[in-house]
Amino acid sequence: MSEPDSVADGQDHSLDPRVIAMQRITGGLFTAAISLGSLFALGTALIVGDDIPGAVRVLLPVGWLVLVALGAWQAYRWPAIHYRYTSYRVDEEGIEIRRGVYWRVVINVPRSRVQHIDVSQGPIDRRHGLGTLVIYTAGTDHAKVELAGLAHGRALGIREHLLPSGAGDAV
Amino acid sequence: MPSEQRLHPATLLFDLAGHIKRFAVPAVLVIFGASQSSGGPGGMFGRVPSGWESWLLVMLVPAVIISVARYLSFRLSYDQDGLVIRSGLVFRNERHVPFKRIQNIDAAQNVFHRFFGVVEVRVETGGGKEEEARMSVLPRAAFDEMRRRVFTERGSVVPEQPAGDVAPAEEAVGETLVHLSLRELLLCGFLENKGMVLVGAAAGVIWESGLGNRIMGQLFGGSEALGRSFFREVMRGIFDGGPLPLARMSLGLAAFIAFLGIVRIISMAWAFLRLYDFRVTRIHEDLRTEYGLLTRVTATVPIRRVQTITVRAGPLHRWLKRATVRVETAGGAGARSAAHVREWLAPLIRQENLPTLLQGVLPGFDLAAIDWQPLHPRAFARAVKPKLILDAIVTLVAAYTIGWGAIGVVILLLPWSIVSARQYVKHLAWAESDEMVVMRSGWIWQQMTVARVNKIQAVAMRQSPFDRRAAMARVRVDTAGAGEFTRIDIPYLDGAVARGLHERLAGQAANTAFKW
Numbered sequence: 007m008s009e010p011d012s013v014a015d016g017q018d019h020s021l022d023p024r025v026i027a028m029q030r031i032t033g034g035l036f037t038a039a040i041s042l043g044s045l046f047a048l049g050t051a052l053i054v055g056d057d058i059p060g061a062v063r064v065l066l067p068v069g070w071l072v073l074v075a076l077g078a079w080q081a082y083r084w085p086a087i088h089y090r091y092t093s094y095r096v097d098e099e100g101i102e103i104r105r106g107v108y109w110r111v112v113i114n115v116p117r118s119r120v121q122h123i124d125v126s127q128g129p130i131d132r133r134h135g136l137g138t139l140v141i142y143t144a145g146t147d148h149a150k151v152e153l154a155g156l157a158h159g160r161a162l163g164i165r166e167h168l169l170p171s172g173a174g175d176a177v
Numbered sequence: 178m179p180s181e182q183r184l185h186p187a188t189l190l191f192d193l194a195g196h197i198k199r200f201a202v203p204a205v206l207v208i209f210g211a212s213q214s215s216g217g218p219g220g221m222f223g224r225v226p227s228g229w230e231s232w233l234l235v236m237l238v239p240a241v242i243i244s245v246a247r248y249l250s251f252r253l254s255y256d257q258d259g260l261v262i263r264s265g266l267v268f269r270n271e272r273h274v275p276f277k278r279i280q281n282i283d284a285a286q287n288v289f290h291r292f293f294g295v296v297e298v299r300v301e302t303g304g305g306k307e308e309e310a311r312m313s314v315l316p317r318a319a320f321d322e323m324r325r326r327v328f329t330e331r332g333s334v335v336p337e338q339p340a341g342d343v344a345p346a347e348e349a350v351g352e353t354l355v356h357l358s359l360r361e362l363l364l365c366g367f368l369e370n371k372g373m374v375l376v377g378a379a380a381g382v383i384w385e386s387g388l389g390n391r392i393m394g395q396l397f398g399g400s401e402a403l404g405r406s407f408f409r410e411v412m413r414g415i416f417d418g419g420p421l422p423l424a425r426m427s428l429g430l431a432a433f434i435a436f437l438g439i440v441r442i443i444s445m446a447w448a449f450l451r452l453y454d455f456r457v458t459r460i461h462e463d464l465r466t467e468y469g470l471l472t473r474v475t476a477t478v479p480i481r482r483v484q485t486i487t488v489r490a491g492p493l494h495r496w497l498k499r500a501t502v503r504v505e506t507a508g509g510a511g512a513r514s515a516a517h518v519r520e521w522l523a524p525l526i527r528q529e530n531l532p533t534l535l536q537g538v539l540p541g542f543d544l545a546a547i548d549w550q551p552l553h554p555r556a557f558a559r560a561v562k563p564k565l566i567l568d569a570i571v572t573l574v575a576a577y578t579i580g581w582g583a584i585g586v587v588i589l590l591l592p593w594s595i596v597s598a599r600q601y602v603k604h605l606a607w608a609e610s611d612e613m614v615v616m617r618s619g620w621i622w623q624q625m626t627v628a629r630v631n632k633i634q635a636v637a638m639r640q641s642p643f644d645r646r647a648a649m650a651r652v653r654v655d656t657a658g659a660g661e662f663t664r665i666d667i668p669y670l671d672g673a674v675a676r677g678l679h680e681r682l683a684g685q686a687a688n689t690a691f692k693w
Contacts (some may be wrong), residue, residue, distance in 0.1 A: 109640070109641050110645070116633075122302055126269060
């Protein structure tokens with residue numbers, strides 16, 4: 007209303023680049039948790055299990071190392087790929103979100119169908135100044151449309167734009 | 178203006194009470210069970226230090242921490258357009274609910290609530306599945322303020338909404354759109370075959386009550402092995418060229434046919450009772466449905482709440498030139514706003530009357546004038562591939578288990594896969610107009626779904642890796658209360674066509690206002 011269309015420019019935008027670093031951190035934490043858990047299980051199995059053949063005793067840790075290395079590589083690489091294939095566009099009519107690396111989807115939610123909107127921030131989001139926009143509609147498959155990895159201020163701006171404003175826009 | 182409202186401190190008390198209530202029953206069971214079993218040295222828990230019961234309270238700690246965090250972080254405030262709810266200490270969430278979208282505000286107040294002067298408030302919008310906001314508990318004054326703000330705002334914004342609803346108060350004689358005569362009624366029962374459901378239920382009851390075994394015993398002359406040896410004989414007859422037990426086979430066949438006949442008759446009786454004198458009348462902008470012999474049901478559906486219409490016809494329906502019509506509606510303002518209901522518009526209708534009925538519900542919809550668009554020319558190649566892969570797997574498994582008999586499996590599966598894929602693609606088509614989007618599908622059971630553009634909630638275009646290789650895409654139209662089988666989801670579209678359709682539908686939806 008007051009500052010017209012700072013977000014509704016009808017251009018395709020990428021997410022905030024900081025999302026890559028942020029997702030690497032979450033992915034890294036996740037991988038670390040899984041590796042430590044499985045390392046613990048593996049260690050216990052090797053110590054307790056006396057009847058495990060020698061070859062398996064060597065192969066198991068090697069397999070573990072390979073899997074952890076792959077997980078770490080994936081946690082490092084995936085956010086950049088994901089970033090490249092995610093974009094959004096806000097215009098007068100509503101919002102269009104594109105995402106998906108292999109399975110791609112383009113979702114359009116018209117402004118007039120938005121029921122209510124959340125902007126949420128986790129602890130790591132907050133450190134990086136990011137936020138997630140969650141749009142609720144009265145639909146079935148797309149009752150809840152999420153867009154994570156926006157700059158927090160931008161998420162707020164999009165929310166302001168999408169919500170029905172005052173008396174200007176009668177239903 | 179930013180008058181922030183927190184939860185009432187009594188929230189902690191009520192939360193705690195709630196946790197204890199939920200916790201009490203299992204706790205009592207555990208204590209009771211343990212005191213019984215640990216009486217002797219061989220108890221389930223062995224020797225437990227006395228007073229261990231108090232340690233059970235530790236299990237309450239996470240719940241209490243969550244409650245405290247919620248209490249400390251919750252903030253309710255208002256901006257000029259809606260209410261703002263902030264919550265979460267670690268994962269922070271800020272929810273904006275526009276006044277316009279609020280369907281109703283529920284408040285519950287039990288005796289304890291009244292003692293503290295608080296209420297439990299629930300705010301509902303039309304949003305799909307989750308509840309929008311539950312505030313437990315707010316001071317009474319805060320609730321009054323919310324109600325005042327929400328309803329004054331809404332009152333100033335949408336004055337015409339209630340007026341339009343109240344106006345046609347006088348009872349009017351509407352035009353009858355559908356009426357089932359006795360003959361049609363019985364035919365409907367015959368085609369619906371609801372009897373199978375009843376038989377299934379009855380079989381379940383008989384089985385559960387242990388009567389089943391006795392009846393089976395009676396039927397098969399007291400020996401269970403008889404049934405099995407019968408099948409073994411048949412199998413041997415087919416595969417090893419032994420003598421076929423023809424007499425018993427024909428007897429079994431006759432019994433089976435008789436069973437099917439009885440089921441159909443039960444189904445007709447069901448239709449007679451349930452759908453007796455089925456009648457749909459259109460009164461102004463409402464559809465009134467009446468049916469039932471013993472329980473007479475009358476339902477009124479405002480036409481503007483119809484989200485999608487689905488016409489279905491099985492092989493028998495088509496042979497008899499009939500079809501069934503259902504509508505998907507979404508509840509409006511008032512209680513249970515997000516309840517979606519599927520209702521009969523016509524359990525059975527002659528196909529020649531179909532256009533008139535559809536026109537009555539969707540003004541301007543001309544069934545004959547639909548310009549059906551086919552799928553991508555290479556859709557068949559795409560549709561048949563997954564089936565062929567599945568066939569290959571089944572054949573391999575068969576070859577592994579029954580050897581050369583797998584050839585028979587291939588002979589059966591392969592033509593079926595090809596024919597069904599071919600027919601599936603051939604019968605799938607879509608059409609669009611300024612107000613509607615239509616999709617038809619199905620080969621043996623054919624169906625057609627119509628959605629009004631102003632009921633579209635979101636439009637999505639999807640591309641799997643296979644789609645991208647073939648430059649295809651699928652378009653899915655999301656409406657309120659779309660069922661698994663009644664949604665519009667068009668696969669194997671040409672990429673450019675899909676993009677165009679997606680953009681047009683999104684644009685049209687954006688230019689129409691959604692009303693419940």
